[in-house]
Amino acid sequence: MVSYILRKFLHLIPMLFVISFLIYLGIELMPGDAVDFMISPDEMATVSAEALAQMRSTLGLDKPFPVRYFIWLGNLLRGDFGYSLQSGVAVSTLVMNTLPATLELSVAALLISTLAGSFLGVFSALRKNSIADNALSIAGMIGVAIPQFLFGLIAIIVFVFNLGWFPVGGRMAPGQEAFLQRFEYLVLPAIVLGLSMTAGVMRYSRASMLDSLNRDYVKTARSKGLPEWRVNLVHGFRVACTPVAVLIGFRLPMLIGGAVVIEQIFQWPGLGVMFLGAVRSQNTPIVMMVGFFSVLLVLLASIIVDILTAILDPRIKFN
Amino acid sequence: MNTNAAIITVKDLNVNFYTNQRCNRVINGVSFEIKRGRTLCIVGESGCGKSVTANAIMQLLPELSRIEKGSITYHGSDGDIRIDQLDKNGKEMRKLRGKDIAIIFQDPMTALNPVYTVGFQINEMLQAHNPRMSRKSATEKSIDLLKDMGIPLPEQRVNEYPHQFSGGMRQRSMIAMAMACAPRVLLADEPTTALDVSIQAQIFELMEELKTKRDTAIMLITHDMGVVAELADEVAVMYMGNIVEFGTIEDVLNSPAHPYTKALLKSIPVLGKGKTQKLDPIRGSTPDPFSRPKGCQFQPRCDYACKECEVQMPDETLVNGIHRVMCFNYLEVLENGK
Numbered sequence: 175m176v177s178y179i180l181r182k183f184l185h186l187i188p189m190l191f192v193i194s195f196l197i198y199l200g201i202e203l204m205p206g207d208a209v210d211f212m213i214s215p216d217e218m219a220t221v222s223a224e225a226l227a228q229m230r231s232t233l234g235l236d237k238p239f240p241v242r243y244f245i246w247l248g249n250l251l252r253g254d255f256g257y258s259l260q261s262g263v264a265v266s267t268l269v270m271n272t273l274p275a276t277l278e279l280s281v282a283a284l285l286i287s288t289l290a291g292s293f294l295g296v297f298s299a300l301r302k303n304s305i306a307d308n309a310l311s312i313a314g315m316i317g318v319a320i321p322q323f324l325f326g327l328i329a330i331i332v333f334v335f336n337l338g339w340f341p342v343g344g345r346m347a348p349g350q351e352a353f354l355q356r357f358e359y360l361v362l363p364a365i366v367l368g369l370s371m372t373a374g375v376m377r378y379s380r381a382s383m384l385d386s387l388n389r390d391y392v393k394t395a396r397s398k399g400l401p402e403w404r405v406n407l408v409h410g411f412r413v414a415c416t417p418v419a420v421l422i423g424f425r426l427p428m429l430i431g432g433a434v435v436i437e438q439i440f441q442w443p444g445l446g447v448m449f450l451g452a453v454r455s456q457n458t459p460i461v462m463m464v465g466f467f468s469v470l471l472v473l474l475a476s477i478i479v480d481i482l483t484a485i486l487d488p489r490i491k492f493n
Numbered sequence: 494m495n496t497n498a499a500i501i502t503v504k505d506l507n508v509n510f511y512t513n514q515r516c517n518r519v520i521n522g523v524s525f526e527i528k529r530g531r532t533l534c535i536v537g538e539s540g541c542g543k544s545v546t547a548n549a550i551m552q553l554l555p556e557l558s559r560i561e562k563g564s565i566t567y568h569g570s571d572g573d574i575r576i577d578q579l580d581k582n583g584k585e586m587r588k589l590r591g592k593d594i595a596i597i598f599q600d601p602m603t604a605l606n607p608v609y610t611v612g613f614q615i616n617e618m619l620q621a622h623n624p625r626m627s628r629k630s631a632t633e634k635s636i637d638l639l640k641d642m643g644i645p646l647p648e649q650r651v652n653e654y655p656h657q658f659s660g661g662m663r664q665r666s667m668i669a670m671a672m673a674c675a676p677r678v679l680l681a682d683e684p685t686t687a688l689d690v691s692i693q694a695q696i697f698e699l700m701e702e703l704k705t706k707r708d709t710a711i712m713l714i715t716h717d718m719g720v721v722a723e724l725a726d727e728v729a730v731m732y733m734g735n736i737v738e739f740g741t742i743e744d745v746l747n748s749p750a751h752p753y754t755k756a757l758l759k760s761i762p763v764l765g766k767g768k769t770q771k772l773d774p775i776r777g778s779t780p781d782p783f784s785r786p787k788g789c790q791f792q793p794r795c796d797y798a799c800k801e802c803e804v805q806m807p808d809e810t811l812v813n814g815i816h817r818v819m820c821f822n823y824l825e826v827l828e829n830g831k
Contacts, residue, residue, distance in 0.1 A: 390598055391606040397551055398618045398670070399590035402582050409606055416608075488654045489607055 175484075182477045189473060190466070191247075197465040198243045201458050207235055208259040211455040233259055246462060256459030258452075265463045268448060275345055276437070276444035280429045282360055283368035288422055290368075291375025295418075296411055298376065299383035310376065317373025322432055326366045326439040333362060343441035363440040367432050371425055379418045386414040416486045423479030427472040498568070499526035500677050500710045501550060501594070505563035506577075508542070508549055512557060517782045519545050521734045522563065525727075527678055530708040532700075534721045536757070537731035538779060543714045544599075546731075547680045550712075551596050552581050569593065592622045595671035599683040601663035605655040611639075611666045612651035618673045638669040642699060661692035668699060678710045679703065685720070697724055718761050722746060727815070730754045733780065733790035735806070740816035750818040750827050752795045789820075797822045 209229050213221060230236045234245070249256060255265040298307045333339045346356035386392065387410045395409040434446030441447075445464060452460035484490045508520040520542045527533055535543045548554050550565055565576040567589060579586040598604040605614060615635040620626050626634075632651060639647035642665040655663055664684060671679060681700065685693040701724065703709045713724060721728055721742070728745040730738040730753065738751040749755040759773040777794040780786055786793050792802040799822060801807075807821045820826065 390600060390603040393553055394598065394604045394614075394667075394670075395606070395617075396582070397553060397590055397596045399587040399592060399621050400617065401587065413606065413608055487608060489656045 179477070179481065182480065186470075186473050186477075190469060193469045194247070194462065194466055195243060197462060197469075198246070198458075199239075201456060201461055202239050204456060206456065208233065208456045208458065209235065212260060246459070250466075255463050258460055259457045260455060265459045268460065269445070269463055269467070272443060272445045272448050275442060276430070276433050276446060278360065279363055279367060279436070279442060279444060280433050282364035283371065283429055283433075284422075284426070286364060286368035287371035287375055291372040292379045292415070292418055294372075295376040295379030296383050296406075296414075298380045299387065300406060302384065307380075311380075314373045314377045317370055318377070320370075322366060322370055323435050323439055325369055326363075326436055329362055329366050330439070343439075345443055363436050363442055366440075367429065367436045370432070371422075371429065374425065375418060375422060378421050379414065382414040382417050383410060386410045389413070416483060419482050419486060420479050423475050423482060426475040426478075427468065430468060430471060499528050500568055501527040501576075501712075502566045502568070503527075503546070503550070503563070504566070506546070506549060506560065506565065507562035508545055508554065508558060509561045510555075510558040515783055518561075519558070519734050519782070520549070523731070523734070523736050524563075525729055525736065525739065527710045527712050528727075529677065529710045530704060531726040532704055532711040532713055532724050533727045533729065534725035535712065535714045535729045535731060536716060536718065536721055538716060540779060540782070541731040542734045543716075543731055544682050547596060547682050547712065547714055550576065550680060551590060551594060552576065552579065552586050553596075567593065588622075591618050591671075591676065592674045593676055594678045594680065595674070595676040596680040596682065597664070597667050597671050597684045600687045601660060601667050602687060604667055605663055607655055610652050610654055611658065612636075615639075615651075615666070615670045615673055618670050622674045634673070635669075638673055639666065641672075642666070642669045643695070644669075660688050661695060664688060664692070664696055665699065668696070672703065672707075672709075675707065676709070678712070681711065681713045683714050683716070685715075693720075700724065718746075718758065730757070733782070733785065735790065735819060737791065737820070738816075738818045740812070741814070744812070744814070744816040748827055750812050750816065750823040751791075751820050752797045752822075752826055753791050755826060755829075756794075756796075797825055 207230070209226060212229075227236070234242065237245070246256065255269075257264055258268060294310055298310045301307050330342070334342050340362045341359055343359075345359050387406070391413075392405060392409050395405045400408075433442075433444060434449060436442065437444045437446035438450070448460065449464045451457075452464070503526070504524050506520055506523045507518070510517040510519050523542070523546060525533065535546065537543050545554065545558075549560055554560070560577045563577070567574045567576050569589075574585070574589070576586070576589070579589075605611065612632055612635045615638060616628065616631040619631045619634055620628075623631075636647045636651050639650055644650055644662055644665055650658070650662075655666075658666065664687075668684075679700070684700075685696050688696065697720065700711060700713070704711055713720070715721060725742045728738075728740060728742055729736045730745065730751065732753050738745060738749065738754045740750075744750075745754060746758070749758060753775075756773070756775045760775060762770060762772055775794055780790070780793070788804050789795070789798070789802040789806050792798045795802065797820070801821050807819050809817050809819050810823060811817050812823065812827070
């Protein structure tokens with residue numbers, strides 16, 4: 175098992191290399207560069223060509239694209255993530271300031287969607303064709319189909335402005351940093367972010383559960399005289415949860431992607447807000463850093479899924 | 494209690510399936526007894542209601558189906574229990590399942606849960622009926638059971654998963670599980686259909702042993718006449734939800750009184766007659782359960798059919814002893830010999 179995981183990690187390296195190059199290429203292909211965004215259009219007319227060239231060479235933008243990529247890569251390997259082109263603040267500092275907020279939001283959404291999704295899915299499967307099951311199926315379809323930002327706006331109108339249950343946005347009030355004090359800020363964005371995934375997990379675990387309940391081993395379990403809860407959960411759900419775990423693992427990156435949008439709506443001071451700003455102003459070091467981490471996360475998620483399925487299903491062997 | 498005492502009595506059992514808003518009368522008045530230390534074989538082609546009968550006894554019928562009429566009585570040590578009147582997954586039914594009546598299914602590949610060890614699944618059976626049994630003593634008992642069923646290295650095998658077992662070993666573990674609580678009745682629903690011939694023989698040897706050593710009553714469902722000849726004490730031949738002929742093994746094999754039984758016996762290829770031997774298949778095919786023939790269900794395919802057969806299903810007639818048949822022209826069939 176250890177050698178399997180090590181091998182998986184070794185496979186990461188070439189993938190990270192190729193993908194980081196593609197991201198870098200993507201930024202390069204965008205028209206203009208960071209300098210164009212630092213100077214306002216009004217000033218642009220008065221700045222001399224020499225001054226612009228001077229700025230570019232200080233920022234290292236005058237070198238050809240492949241050279242710049244390898245400089246970035248070399249710095250990365252030495253643990254230097256670079257500095258923001260605009261503010262000059264170290265990228266690692268910027269990320270460290272915003273990453274916890276994003277992680278908090280994503281983990282909360284993940285927990286909500288996993289727990290609520292599988293509970294509702296199993297409930298729905300056990301009450302197949304009942305009114306509750308049909309209602310949940312419709313709700314699930316709506317949840318999957320409607321985009322998150324719409325849910326976010328509706329949630330703000332209903333729960334913030336009409337009912338006044340939650341604060342409008344942000345992550346905490348000044349001076350109130352304990353988790354319990356800022357919990358009310360987390361609730362709404364976490365639910366909205368988790369909603370579509372909850373719907374997905376629910377639909378999937380319902381289907382998986384129904385499939386499992388139709389198998390012979392469930393009948394065997396019943397023929398042993400086991401109580402119904404044991405037949406359904408210990409035998410039915412235990413087998414049904416493997417594909418659900420795989421689904422959740424592969425949706426993990428989507429959660430981070432969704433966070434970018436939700437953070438905008440709820441003014442959540444996370445990675446997403448910073449990332450969008452950096453893309454617009456072609457702040458290469460920041461875009462690269464966030465992109466690099468997202469890719470790493472996606473690849474790690476797939477390794478976690480592999481390990482998880484091998485643990486959940488004894489028929490699957492490592493390697 | 495005398496040795497031939499019935500443990501389960503099924504009387505005039507009717508089971509209906511309600512699918513696609515249509516009603517399929519799967520079993521129409523089936524009666525028989527399962528006796529201690531005896532093997533009752535139920536034979537018939539696919540879809541004739543063999544498995545449904547076994548599942549009805551265990552109250553394991555699928556959704557949208559129910560026992561319409563008739564009774565299933567379990568003659569327990571503390572009095573009779575009407576199984577058909579028990580709550581499907583209620584406490585009393587659960588107490589019977591596994592402890593008094595156990596069942597083995599057709600396909601051992603799917604009947605065991607793939608994510609639990611074989612030992613866990615046998616322990617579950619033991620602990621369900623002996624709540625005070627510790628996990629350790631349950632595992633010891635499981636090892637003994639596996640050993641009894643002829644599984645080598647049971648101490649190691651008990652901690653392995655079903656996929657690490659071969660088909661025959663899985664079916665033997667299923668039997669070990671079924672026999673864990675020493676049930677009085679074993680229902681075997683085509684236990685060897687999914688296994689190859691040499692393994693079949695081993696499984697049947699095991700079942701013979703259970704019958705003779707532990708006095709277990711066995712109901713064996715099969716469509717293999719060879720198996721019937723080998724194992725059965727009594728035989729019930731089913732066709733389209735009726736037991737068309739019932740009798741001792743000698744009655745049914747040597748002097749079949751129903752044209753269907755006779756045709757079944759004639760359609761079996763005989764080993765040693767060579768590949769040029771002429772087989773006598775039954776003409777036509779099994780009717781669609783939703784558009785059944787009028788009168789006798791076998792009438793469109795029957796060589797002995799007469800006008801009366803098209804009007805109504807014949808009643809059961811006693812031939813002699815326990816040999817009974819559902820045919821108007823059984824005397825003619827009997828006269829014709831084998």
